[in-house]
Amino acid sequence: MASATPAIGAFPSPYSIETPPGCEGWEEMYPYYAIFDERRRQTDENRFWFWNSMHFPVPMPAFDVLCIDSPYQAVGSWQNRVFAVPPAMGIDYRIVNGYVYISGNPVTDPEKIAERAGFFQKRAGYYFENWSELYDNWRVKMEALIAELEELRVPDLPEYEPDEVAFGDERNTAFYEVLDAYGRVVRLGDLMWQHHFEFLLLGYGAYATFVEFCKGNLPDIPDQHIAQMVAGIDVLLFRPDAELRRLARLAIESGVDSAFIEGRSPEEIEAELSQSDPGRGWLRELGEVKDPWFNMATGDGLYHYYRSWLDDPSIPYAALIGHIGALRAGEQIERPTEEIQRERDRLAEEYGALLDEHSRQTFGELLGLSRSVFPYVEEHKFFCDYWFLTRWWNKVREFGALLADHGFLEDGEDVFQLSRHEVSCALDELVLTWATGGQPLGPKHWPDIVARRKHILERLGEWTPPPALGVTPDAVTDPMTIMLWGVTTERVQEWARQQEGGKELAGAAASPGVIEGVARVVRSVNEVADIREGEILVCGSTSPAWAPIFSKIKATVTDVGGVMSHAAIVCREYGLPAVVGTGRATAQIRTGQTIRVDGTAGVVTLLDGRDG
Amino acid sequence: MQYTRPLAELRRADEARFGGKSASLGELLAAGIPVPPGFALSTSAMRAPVHDEIAARYAELSESVREPSPAVAVRSSAVGEDSADATFAGQLESYLWVRGVDEICVAVRDCWASLNSVRAQAYREHLGAEHEAATGVTIQLMVDAAVSGVMFTCNPVSGDPSMVAINASWGLGLAVVGGEVTPDDYLVSKVTREVVRERISTKDVEYRPAADGRGTERTEVPPDRANVRCLDEQALTRLVELARQVERHFGCHQDIEWAIRRSDRELFVLQSRPVTSLPERPPKAPASALSLVMSQFGVPPHASD
Numbered sequence: 001m002a003s004a005t006p007a008i009g010a011f012p013s014p015y016s017i018e019t020p021p022g023c024e025g026w027e028e029m030y031p032y033y034a035i036f037d038e039r040r041r042q043t044d045e046n047r048f049w050f051w052n053s054m055h056f057p058v059p060m061p062a063f064d065v066l067c068i069d070s071p072y073q074a075v076g077s078w079q080n081r082v083f084a085v086p087p088a089m090g091i092d093y094r095i096v097n098g099y100v101y102i103s104g105n106p107v108t109d110p111e112k113i114a115e116r117a118g119f120f121q122k123r124a125g126y127y128f129e130n131w132s133e134l135y136d137n138w139r140v141k142m143e144a145l146i147a148e149l150e151e152l153r154v155p156d157l158p159e160y161e162p163d164e165v166a167f168g169d170e171r172n173t174a175f176y177e178v179l180d181a182y183g184r185v186v187r188l189g190d191l192m193w194q195h196h197f198e199f200l201l202l203g204y205g206a207y208a209t210f211v212e213f214c215k216g217n218l219p220d221i222p223d224q225h226i227a228q229m230v231a232g233i234d235v236l237l238f239r240p241d242a243e244l245r246r247l248a249r250l251a252i253e254s255g256v257d258s259a260f261i262e263g264r265s266p267e268e269i270e271a272e273l274s275q276s277d278p279g280r281g282w283l284r285e286l287g288e289v290k291d292p293w294f295n296m297a298t299g300d301g302l303y304h305y306y307r308s309w310l311d312d313p314s315i316p317y318a319a320l321i322g323h324i325g326a327l328r329a330g331e332q333i334e335r336p337t338e339e340i341q342r343e344r345d346r347l348a349e350e351y352g353a354l355l356d357e358h359s360r361q362t363f364g365e366l367l368g369l370s371r372s373v374f375p376y377v378e379e380h381k382f383f384c385d386y387w388f389l390t391r392w393w394n395k396v397r398e399f400g401a402l403l404a405d406h407g408f409l410e411d412g413e414d415v416f417q418l419s420r421h422e423v424s425c426a427l428d429e430l431v432l433t434w435a436t437g438g439q440p441l442g443p444k445h446w447p448d449i450v451a452r453r454k455h456i457l458e459r460l461g462e463w464t465p466p467p468a469l470g471v472t473p474d475a476v477t478d479p480m481t482i483m484l485w486g487v488t489t490e491r492v493q494e495w496a497r498q499q500e501g502g503k504e505l506a507g508a509a510a511s512p513g514v515i516e517g518v519a520r521v522v523r524s525v526n527e528v529a530d531i532r533e534g535e536i537l538v539c540g541s542t543s544p545a546w547a548p549i550f551s552k553i554k555a556t557v558t559d560v561g562g563v564m565s566h567a568a569i570v571c572r573e574y575g576l577p578a579v580v581g582t583g584r585a586t587a588q589i590r591t592g593q594t595i596r597v598d599g600t601a602g603v604v605t606l607l608d609g610r611d612g
Numbered sequence: 613m614q615y616t617r618p619l620a621e622l623r624r625a626d627e628a629r630f631g632g633k634s635a636s637l638g639e640l641l642a643a644g645i646p647v648p649p650g651f652a653l654s655t656s657a658m659r660a661p662v663h664d665e666i667a668a669r670y671a672e673l674s675e676s677v678r679e680p681s682p683a684v685a686v687r688s689s690a691v692g693e694d695s696a697d698a699t700f701a702g703q704l705e706s707y708l709w710v711r712g713v714d715e716i717c718v719a720v721r722d723c724w725a726s727l728n729s730v731r732a733q734a735y736r737e738h739l740g741a742e743h744e745a746a747t748g749v750t751i752q753l754m755v756d757a758a759v760s761g762v763m764f765t766c767n768p769v770s771g772d773p774s775m776v777a778i779n780a781s782w783g784l785g786l787a788v789v790g791g792e793v794t795p796d797d798y799l800v801s802k803v804t805r806e807v808v809r810e811r812i813s814t815k816d817v818e819y820r821p822a823a824d825g826r827g828t829e830r831t832e833v834p835p836d837r838a839n840v841r842c843l844d845e846q847a848l849t850r851l852v853e854l855a856r857q858v859e860r861h862f863g864c865h866q867d868i869e870w871a872i873r874r875s876d877r878e879l880f881v882l883q884s885r886p887v888t889s890l891p892e893r894p895p896k897a898p899a900s901a902l903s904l905v906m907s908q909f910g911v912p913p914h915a916s917d
Contacts, residue, residue, distance in 0.1 A: 205905060601809075
């Protein structure tokens, strides 16, 4: 990896990236096929790769690689093998210094494209025509999958098997049960990712069509107006915070709001509440709300350390304290849904009226289609990325605890430093030696590996990945790259220019307004707590689960994302300027630097000279 | 009075007798759009003794604004195409800050005279010699503008019908219309009144009424004011509302001259013409929503029927 190959065009060759000191051997954390390998240098060096900082902003722990493999297996399956999107197959990924780079596989042969078009029209057409019904089925499927995950028990390894194993055929021995349970956990994860992508491409595509139609007919329409016309009113993703707002009001109405004091831990607050009848009543109400609404993740869910509100109630409690404070100050804290609905309908009507008769009809059809696909586009995140995935990581933790109980790991949490195949291997040895009564080697084998990887990951976290590698494309044509990541030809050219190191970062104008302030660069969810009042959040991308911090910050800048990214949606809700999809804001901006965010023009300006 | 009418009484149908400008101002007034009051001379006034009628109308105007000798603009109001109207009246025959009956009559005669000379030439070249030139005249109260400019009820560059494109500069509209300054440039959404784009420029020249109240004078704008935006959010909102009102009334995109009065910040429309040159859009074959979605996914056009 350390051989010095000159940059090709504006971006460095993937084969020219140096390993940061102390991180030698990082490749061992990842599958052989995830590396830029000399044996396929010819092809890999001549492709365009961009850092998927939207989904993978920090270096990948070994186990979390499942959340690269499985999504790309799933998205490729639907896109390439089920719907056969004519010009685009799936997405390849590679890992460099722990960071994930991706590149689409185009279809260029016109005959192949025509052949695939036949499949696509029939199959995608079926989905669009039966969307609501199929989506209802999907929700049932997802809820069943979550229930199955929750029912799955991780067995322990007893000294003697119970009588049922000896006298009946119903129960298997624990060696099999442990291996079977682990296999099922991994498979359920795969299945979730399959479901995750079933509708996603089509949903985004319908929406993107509406966006393009609007921009063709109303060339100057602000992106946020398009989003406002489509965005759901009764959005599942807003429900958890809406429940918190309701609970805040209830706390005041039942006179228990004095328990919610800034700086108190959730346990301290709950302890005080449990001492009075109204307090216990409030806690009962909270209990009702928790399932399912506290299955929100503290981040976008693709890393094991994004826990749910159930695991870490400090985020919802911090929000409760904020909401109660706002209510006491006489503020209206409920999301003004009626007003949002009125504005959404007004925009649609007024824009429609500005078009000629024919365009107006197409506009209406596309808007209708976008609105019908949109619930999925927003809600799949709650079901898949938050609810399922946070519980799924917890199942994996149970295997970590099992391995730790038997000395294979020092701490159950260390399980995430091993790949899923290594965990399978460790479990193999564990049940083998449990069965034989022999001496396991694992306790002498795995802890050193874990310690080394933790060190490497920490050092890799200090490295700044370039936004792209390889050959600068003349044009980005892959519809998925454009729709899902907002990586357009203009964006790539902008990144290339910025390789020179400018004072301005261009992105998408996601939420209007201009503001200057001090930047806070947040590279991982663990740094969210560092954000101080009045700072400008600069991050890879945000998650709606970060909602409580949006009342603290002045503006948001992200590396990746379009105007429909969650950072954009939330900023519009909060009336904060936002520029998204800048490519390298987290690389170029330093915490403490003064910046100007122009959310109307989509430009971020570095005001003091400390640019990277 | 047979040769003159108050602008407020004129309608589109009066164009043949009073010319395009007067008729269009009458239309605007009828629609409740704020236009400075005034009166119109018909084309047949050209060969008639109209001094007394002008005097009477001017007296009415004077009374209505409670000012002894109010300043007016005297402009020709050609019969025919609006574009012709624009060409002649807009550039050749405007007499501003005219006061008193005698001066008005001189300005009116100058209108007729210049029309004749220019028209005679034009017709000789293009139409043959049969036509006799005729024009009406518009006599309208002046507005002492603190800020003035022009606006389009669409973005004339992109063709976006949801935008109002506004150019504005300090003082009377001459500087903007004559291209002597680069005006502030605003693009405002009709739907939400948001300013989508703005470019504030250096407006270093302005026209004001001359010190003696007759005619105009050109002055330098001090640098501290030249670079200041000349329209605030509230003024932009009023302009957009006015633009929508005018567009709705005429049923097509309009190019509107406007002014904000110095004394009370009242907003006036001075003139409105249809926008004639919009960017050509490639004609689109009717497309269903689903076929557009298909092409988004790269389905070749011929395959998506």
